[in-house]
Amino acid sequence: MQKRSYILSLLIVFLLSPFLLKAQIQEFKDSIIQISGITMTADSLKAIPAVSIMVKGQGRGTISNRQGVFSIVVFKGDTLSFSAVGFKKKDYKIPVNLPGNAYSLIQLMIEDTTYLPATIIRPYLTKEEFERAFASMDIPDDAYEVARKNTEGNRLRALARVTPIDGREGTNMYLKKQAQSLYYAGQPPPQNIFNPLSWAQFIQAWKRGDFKRKDDDN
Template identity: 55%
Template structure:
């Protein structure tokens, strides 16, 4: 029995030592990367530069002065990208001593060439006037808001918008209350309800029951 206890204790100590060694290895591989991203010609901080770890969905952006800070691992590849500058890549050394690494990353401006656009006038003023009158002008925000506030659009939105959690809970509670109120008897039918007939006639006049293509 003592031999069994000694074997279990030895295995436990070995596992604990192995887990501690793995934890120390992981903790030693974590690096606090910080620095500044600047233009290569004037040494001015570049804001809104994406600082991402290659192969991972994790990163940060530089602040208004071009300064950034992010936690990485030794051996990670850090990509610096911006819409107006050429991308840069920095590799964190695997044999880095310590857990901090600072960089001053310089970026070169990149020129983006858009495809050429050729503007041609209409052959005659009459054709221009005809095309101008028949052209479709997109609705602005005020017109879209006015259309959404119309009675017909509100009815469509009400019928198509699903209820939230609170509304669903209220409907369930009303159903439970109705079942409890008419327990042991037949609940009233809306076919004999004048208010229900009034709503049906209004909906029929509005055309709610017409077949929609």
């Protein structure tokens, strides 16, 4: 008896599952809505371009074009956040019971006035005081001067002595040594005793005192 009722329950679920799935799909379709609209100023009804329209809590959105027109697909019940430079932020909550899957919106935005702190400009008391302040003024370097200082020969040489090699340089050095060792595989490597360049480097090092014993300095 229990087995029969269990089979009957499975049969009922199997028969009703297409209708339930269809109802869920229909409900999902009904919850999606495409919002198309335009962002305008509240006082003069002028189009506002480059307005950021974000869906709160979802990290996605869109931007209005040059004519202030925008379009975005959201769910009913979501909140759209409108923000633009020079205007107050505005939120709009989409009604849950909004009929249909398309809705047109005209979002009016109010200009936001920003008050900067007062700046008082006072002249120097005397001409001599102005000349002294002008002569001692620290003028910051421009981009050209900063680039010139960063590419000086002395600075580059100093950085080259303390800057470690990166991964690319280390890999190239290793591959170069490996290629050199494989090039002379099976035969003795050449001796630099008859190499004029090596003798010139040896003589320069000798003149610089690279081979001088440390005991001779004391």
